[in-house]
Amino acid sequence: xxxxxxxxxxxxxxxxxxxxxxxxxxxxxxxxxxxxxxxxxxxxxxxxxxxxxxxxxxxxxxxxxxxxxxxxxxxxxxxxxxxxxxxxxxxxxxxxxxxxxxxxxxxxxxxxxxxxxxxxxxxxxx
Amino acid sequence: xxxxxxxxxxxxxxxxxxxxxxxxxxxxxxxxxxxxxxxxxxxxxxxxxxxxxxxxxxxxxxxxxxxxxxxxxxxxxxxxxxxxxxxxxxxxxxxxxxxxxxxxxxxxxxxxxxxxxxxxxxxxxxxxxxxxxxxxxxxxxxxxxxxxxxxxxxxxxxxxxxxxxxxxxxxxxxxxxxxxxxxxxxxxxxxxxxxxxxxxxxxxxxxxxxxxxxxxxxxxxxxxxxxxxxxxxxxxxxxxxxxxxxxxxxxxxxxxxxxxxxxxxxxxxxxxxxxxxxxxxxxxxxxxxxxxxxxxxxxxxxxxxxxxxxxxxxxxxxxxxxxxxxxxxxxxxxxxxxxxxxxxxxxxxxxxxxxxxxxxxxxxxxxxxxxxxxxxxxxxxxxxxxxxxxxxxxxxxxxxxxxxxxxxxxxxxxxxxxxxxxxxxxxxxxxxxxxxxxxxxxxxxxxxxxxxx
Numbered sequence: 001x002x003x004x005x006x007x008x009x010x011x012x013x014x015x016x017x018x019x020x021x022x023x024x025x026x027x028x029x030x031x032x033x034x035x036x037x038x039x040x041x042x043x044x045x046x047x048x049x050x051x052x053x054x055x056x057x058x059x060x061x062x063x064x065x066x067x068x069x070x071x072x073x074x075x076x077x078x079x080x081x082x083x084x085x086x087x088x089x090x091x092x093x094x095x096x097x098x099x100x101x102x103x104x105x106x107x108x109x110x111x112x113x114x115x116x117x118x119x120x121x122x123x124x125x126x
Numbered sequence: 127x128x129x130x131x132x133x134x135x136x137x138x139x140x141x142x143x144x145x146x147x148x149x150x151x152x153x154x155x156x157x158x159x160x161x162x163x164x165x166x167x168x169x170x171x172x173x174x175x176x177x178x179x180x181x182x183x184x185x186x187x188x189x190x191x192x193x194x195x196x197x198x199x200x201x202x203x204x205x206x207x208x209x210x211x212x213x214x215x216x217x218x219x220x221x222x223x224x225x226x227x228x229x230x231x232x233x234x235x236x237x238x239x240x241x242x243x244x245x246x247x248x249x250x251x252x253x254x255x256x257x258x259x260x261x262x263x264x265x266x267x268x269x270x271x272x273x274x275x276x277x278x279x280x281x282x283x284x285x286x287x288x289x290x291x292x293x294x295x296x297x298x299x300x301x302x303x304x305x306x307x308x309x310x311x312x313x314x315x316x317x318x319x320x321x322x323x324x325x326x327x328x329x330x331x332x333x334x335x336x337x338x339x340x341x342x343x344x345x346x347x348x349x350x351x352x353x354x355x356x357x358x359x360x361x362x363x364x365x366x367x368x369x370x371x372x373x374x375x376x377x378x379x380x381x382x383x384x385x386x387x388x389x390x391x392x393x394x395x396x397x398x399x400x401x402x403x404x405x406x407x408x409x410x411x412x413x414x415x416x417x418x419x420x421x422x423x424x425x426x427x428x429x430x431x432x433x434x435x436x437x438x439x440x441x442x443x444x445x446x447x448x449x450x451x452x453x454x455x456x457x458x459x460x461x462x463x464x465x466x467x468x469x470x471x472x473x474x475x476x477x478x479x480x481x482x483x484x485x486x487x488x489x490x491x492x493x494x495x496x497x498x499x500x501x502x503x504x505x506x507x508x509x510x511x512x513x514x515x516x517x518x519x520x521x522x523x524x525x526x527x528x529x530x531x532x533x534x535x536x537x538x539x540x541x542x543x544x545x546x547x548x549x550x551x552x553x554x555x556x557x558x559x560x561x562x563x564x565x566x567x568x569x570x571x572x573x574x575x576x577x578x579x
Contacts, residue, residue: 017369021376028382059361088364109368110404114375 007125008032010051012042012068013086014060018109022055025114031121039063043071050077053124055117056103058087069101082124086117140190148182236340240333241322243296245271248333257339259312270337275315276307295335298324303340316343349418356414363407370400402536409540412471413523416547423465423552425579430473430494430503431459433466437474444481451489452481460496463579464572468548472556475541476505476568482537483530484509484565500554500573508565517560521546529562545570553577 009026013019014037023033034049036042040062046054054072058065065085072078084105085098098106107120151158155178156166162181168174231238237254239247247254250265258265258273277287295301301322308316319340325331374397377383378390385393415421434454438445445452473492480490484507493504512520512527519525524539531537542556549556554572 015365015369018365018372021369021372025376025380028380088361088368110364110371110408113379114372115379 007053008034008049008051009053009055009121010034010036010042010046010049011055011086012036012039012060012065013055013057014038015057022114022117025118026121029118029122031118031125039065039068043068046072046078046081047075051081053121054081054083055086055121056083058085058089058098066097066101069103073102084120084124136190140186143189144182144186147185148178151178151182151185236338237318239265239337241270241295241335241337242333243335245269245292247337254339257316257318257341258308258310259314260310264311273308273310274306275309277304295322295324298327300324305342308339316341317346318342349420352414352418353420356411356418360407360411364404367400367404367407370396371404374400406538409538409544412544413540416544416551421551423468423576423578425463425576426466427461428464428466428469429459429461430469430501431456433470434473434477434492434494437470437477440474441477441481444478448481448484449487450481450484451487453489453491455491456494458496459494460501462496462501462572463575464552465548465576468552469572472545472548472570473503473505475545476570479541480505480507480509480566480568482534483507496574498574500571503570503572504567505569506565506567511562511564511566512558512560513562517558520558521556 009031011019011022011026011033012035016037019035019037023035026033032051034045034051036045038060042054042056043063045051056065056068063071065087069083072081072083079102082105083103084107085103086107086109087098088109104124105120107117155174158181159168159174159177160166163177168177232251234251235253237251237257239250239254241247246267246269247265250258250262255262255265271288271292274288274291277291291301291304291306301320303319303321306318306320308318310316319342321338321340323336323338325334327334374393377385378393378397412421434456438452438454444450477490477492484490489508491504491506493502493506495502495504510529510533513529516525516527520527521542523543525542526537526539546556549570549572552572553576554570556568556570558566558568560566
């Protein structure tokens, strides 16, 4: 766990309760967790902190996940950062759109335990 | 036969006539000879007989010719008359038929029009005018291909394939229920199923394509609303269940939290109940998608061994709790082209039922057998079975067997309905045999390559 101290993750989701328990779990695992309650704030934090992985929700006010993806693709650092889609919509349309927008993974929140989310992020970090 | 006997009768009549004429001529021979030859008494009786016979023969021949001519002309006139009458009758019938057909064409609720090779619209019916929201003079000079904004290809791929469509139409290929989007004169876009039926190219008809449109704009709108609602509902229902799941999970799993036994047990109950709720939401969403027809399979190469192992891993706690003997048998692992997610759910439901409705220490077997044409998955248990009188309703939505309800109150009655819906969708079949108190055998057969793959 020592070496993972340097890693950081950004969680962008409008459900405060979900982001806070997830952030706590990451902190317990020694990973710095930044949180943002919508796409707009998420993008600001992303460009400021340059996290190693971004966990991104789709349906959010202000700026949704796909808009965030578009903005990231326009940035040199943004193009390289792994983005994991974290959503509760498992419709085929959403998955297809996510894949084509450049997201590297697609996780359905309700199907995942906290450990599993952390494992997916760790896989991206190593 | 009839004609032959007619000829024979004519021959007999001619001979009788010949004899009669000869007889009459013989009686009046002197007058005849005088009249014809200018000499009443010819030299010798032999010459007289010969002359009379010759005259009689000539008269008979003449009569016959006249008779034949008369009959011939008479029959022809008769035939001509009959034909004229028939033609007039047919013309009247055709006129009625044409008028009736025209009435149907003009007033059909389906938009119909004729079209030439360039795509120009001719003879639009009333429904066409309503569909486009324009008068005949406006429509009649418009090209259909200019109005099309989108033509979906056969596999539902969106794109503008207007020129491809025109080429197909002009080559006489029948177009059936092709989904298209069209601009109308009311400045709205409409979605329609387009069908084109064509006469042969060498036909004398100028506008050889009959076009029919089926307006599905409202259906598509309703589907979109339903789909939006489902998306919203799924999101709204899943957010609170996810919150419960993650907090209970954090409390149960985190090293940072110490729980006394009762709290841990209660949290466990909350977690399990929430999982059931999540499962139910997922199932309901799936059922809704099936009913809306928006659930499309994704075909990949699927081997059932790993799928079954994964399901058995998931069911391991239930299997352990009931001490169920599970036996898995795959003769030779193979693969089929099908939808892995749908098949997983289909098999999962059969295995869950087998474990749930088999008493403690029971036995559940799963056999997989591949043939070149298909794959057979058999789930066999020695459990409670399905009562005979309820067996025909097994695959209906919300069905739960009366004995199953007594054993467990927890069940949606959607499992087998989903299994059957999925397997049907993938071109397979589900059958079963069951004896109450003895057990049940379910068999899924899926084709080696699903029809849609």
